[in-house]
Amino acid sequence: MSRIYTGSINLVKNKIKDEFPNKKLIFVDNATESSASFSIFFDTDKIFLHVNPNIENLKVISSDIDKKRGTHFLYYEEDSYDGRNSLIQSIKKAGNIFDLSYPLYGDLGGYKRHINNILSKKETKISPEAMSWLVNNPPILRIKSKSANNKKEVLVYDIDLLSQEISKICSYTNLINVDDFANCLFKSETDIFEFIEALLDKDISKVLEKSDEMIEAVTDQGLLLILLYQLHFLLVCQDCKEKNIYSPDTVLSILEMEDVLGKYLGEDYNKVTYQKKSQNPIRVKIEIGKRRLQSSKNICSMIELVVDTIIDLRDTGNKTLALPILFHKLVTV
Amino acid sequence: MGSIPGATTLKFTFDKSQVLKFLSFVNRIEKTRLVQKENKNNSLIFLPKDNNLNIFLENGISGCYFNLHTSCTSDESFSVDISTFFNSISNFPVDDIQFAYISDKNSLIMGNKKTKVVLETSLIDDAEKIYSDFFTTASEYNTLDAKNISEAINNTSFCTAPEYDEFPYSSLLLFEEDNLFHAVASDKHRIAIYGQTYRDQKSILLSKISSDLITSVLNFSDSFEYTITKSKFYIKWDDGVFFTSCENNTYQTVFQNLVNFFNDAQDIFSVTVPRDELQKSMKFISSISSSHTVNFSFKENTLNLSAVTSGKGGASDKITLEENVKDFGAMYLSNHIIKLLDHVSKNVIFNFKDYNDFALLIVESNQTKYLIFPMQ
Numbered sequence: 001m002s003r004i005y006t007g008s009i010n011l012v013k014n015k016i017k018d019e020f021p022n023k024k025l026i027f028v029d030n031a032t033e034s035s036a037s038f039s040i041f042f043d044t045d046k047i048f049l050h051v052n053p054n055i056e057n058l059k060v061i062s063s064d065i066d067k068k069r070g071t072h073f074l075y076y077e078e079d080s081y082d083g084r085n086s087l088i089q090s091i092k093k094a095g096n097i098f099d100l101s102y103p104l105y106g107d108l109g110g111y112k113r114h115i116n117n118i119l120s121k122k123e124t125k126i127s128p129e130a131m132s133w134l135v136n137n138p139p140i141l142r143i144k145s146k147s148a149n150n151k152k153e154v155l156v157y158d159i160d161l162l163s164q165e166i167s168k169i170c171s172y173t174n175l176i177n178v179d180d181f182a183n184c185l186f187k188s189e190t191d192i193f194e195f196i197e198a199l200l201d202k203d204i205s206k207v208l209e210k211s212d213e214m215i216e217a218v219t220d221q222g223l224l225l226i227l228l229y230q231l232h233f234l235l236v237c238q239d240c241k242e243k244n245i246y247s248p249d250t251v252l253s254i255l256e257m258e259d260v261l262g263k264y265l266g267e268d269y270n271k272v273t274y275q276k277k278s279q280n281p282i283r284v285k286i287e288i289g290k291r292r293l294q295s296s297k298n299i300c301s302m303i304e305l306v307v308d309t310i311i312d313l314r315d316t317g318n319k320t321l322a323l324p325i326l327f328h329k330l331v332t333v
Numbered sequence: 334m335g336s337i338p339g340a341t342t343l344k345f346t347f348d349k350s351q352v353l354k355f356l357s358f359v360n361r362i363e364k365t366r367l368v369q370k371e372n373k374n375n376s377l378i379f380l381p382k383d384n385n386l387n388i389f390l391e392n393g394i395s396g397c398y399f400n401l402h403t404s405c406t407s408d409e410s411f412s413v414d415i416s417t418f419f420n421s422i423s424n425f426p427v428d429d430i431q432f433a434y435i436s437d438k439n440s441l442i443m444g445n446k447k448t449k450v451v452l453e454t455s456l457i458d459d460a461e462k463i464y465s466d467f468f469t470t471a472s473e474y475n476t477l478d479a480k481n482i483s484e485a486i487n488n489t490s491f492c493t494a495p496e497y498d499e500f501p502y503s504s505l506l507l508f509e510e511d512n513l514f515h516a517v518a519s520d521k522h523r524i525a526i527y528g529q530t531y532r533d534q535k536s537i538l539l540s541k542i543s544s545d546l547i548t549s550v551l552n553f554s555d556s557f558e559y560t561i562t563k564s565k566f567y568i569k570w571d572d573g574v575f576f577t578s579c580e581n582n583t584y585q586t587v588f589q590n591l592v593n594f595f596n597d598a599q600d601i602f603s604v605t606v607p608r609d610e611l612q613k614s615m616k617f618i619s620s621i622s623s624s625h626t627v628n629f630s631f632k633e634n635t636l637n638l639s640a641v642t643s644g645k646g647g648a649s650d651k652i653t654l655e656e657n658v659k660d661f662g663a664m665y666l667s668n669h670i671i672k673l674l675d676h677v678s679k680n681v682i683f684n685f686k687d688y689n690d691f692a693l694l695i696v697e698s699n700q701t702k703y704l705i706f707p708m709q
Binding site for chain 1: 499522594691
């Protein structure tokens, strides 16, 4: 019988491997291609895990299941499968839906349990300092979740990324320390915020120190574009604060341009299609509560400086000169 | 060249008919590049050494270096976009082309008194280091039997699955025994084993693209040397070096088990089939019926081939055999049979064997054993 799995792909992979140790797990992106290459001589002992299959793929999978061509499981990153589909309905009826979601941000108990599970599988220990570092610097993922017929975004702990990083560390040590996470992937996001905080705190030595790491990670143009994006975020938040708008929901709706998007018809009097650029509500809350040295006018000047540097660099500018000059200018605003 | 104005730093001339095959090959390597860099670098690097022009290109997986045996006026390296360069050269109206690389303007001017092409170039900081990183190895080279490796690849690589299909069925396993290369490939619907049976000999896994590049390289000279080191297969000859990366070879058991189908199957019957006649019939039937499969139906001394597509109709053809055989029927993928017939000798023996009530078709030709699985 077929199954549906949702949540973390690593957790799903481990669960299937534990339950069916003698079967080979095959990840399938395109059910049509996989079905065409199916061979009864080679594929009967395999489990085909279809990743986020669409309606067309579900038709092919359903037909393969009817013809007894292999074992087929479905995996959805989010619980976004279409419950009206006959195959999904039959799986639902048989109670074969397995939810292996990531723990919600804030569910520290669940997060720590996952860390311990990963570590026990790798037969590795972690120092208390490293554990507390992981709790304070968790890898976070934003996913869409169904709730009361609505899709909303939720923040969860990215267990897959964490598992990858721990696997890398386990390849050379049996005891994980804080230093081992120095080059981990989820540290880069924190670094961007640290860099911007240093910039706003006018701490030029820290800015120059962090900028090298940042350029290495995201390139000079990448750093400037991220900086621009973050300055725009700060500008909107600062402008709201100056206008005495302190409600996080209102600030969030202004940031996401809810008041403008979808309000007007297009040139042909048709509804304009658009994609909402979601913001992290927790960041908005934190930013609203913060007191900044810079006014919205100052932040505007900072944006102008960054834009000028982007133009210079794309023309004939030299990044070894333009970037330090920019950072020095930014801390003086 | 006096007609070309500007601060010329490097000049050379070549006959395009002599170098086009090299440029075509490096252009092919570039086209197999998996990842395009964000700021696309000019990929073909010109590396003059002692006033002698060399070119090389690597795409992260494969690369090739050629000594063009063309003299040039100085030793300054630069690079151009291979696709534009190859297009310009191949479409150039005459064979003799003069080149002038002007470093001040980052441009390569090519042409004659009548026609001129200007291409943008990039400066290369340390071309010699890039060359030595990719094309030199401390490992010892051995003599390569070009005919053997070419046959091993040609006879088996067509049986690999398409690139998107399940790994390692999309790849070809090469192994060495008695100083010769042997190969195994399967796409789960057919198997090809060239030479010896693979047990657990030292082996490498190559993608179809890499193996095709190897067979093309073997046209550039008469004698070659090879070495396999750091997951790369290097081939060296007088005027060049080629390398291609091997794939993750941890699936030896998959290729080891393929021989079981040959060993475990029980004889049904064997019959000599006229290759050309069968090929003609197969092509006719598959083109008319547009069906993927073809039915083989044997009765006395007749082989009846037929294919039907529901709602469209069908086609059939009869081939008279030299001997009487038992009544027998099986269905195979027509494309697989057509491809197989391209690789076998004129009067080929078709061995039909039983494997758990499935009729396998086994053919041996040119040191290669082929197996085609039935469709039902």
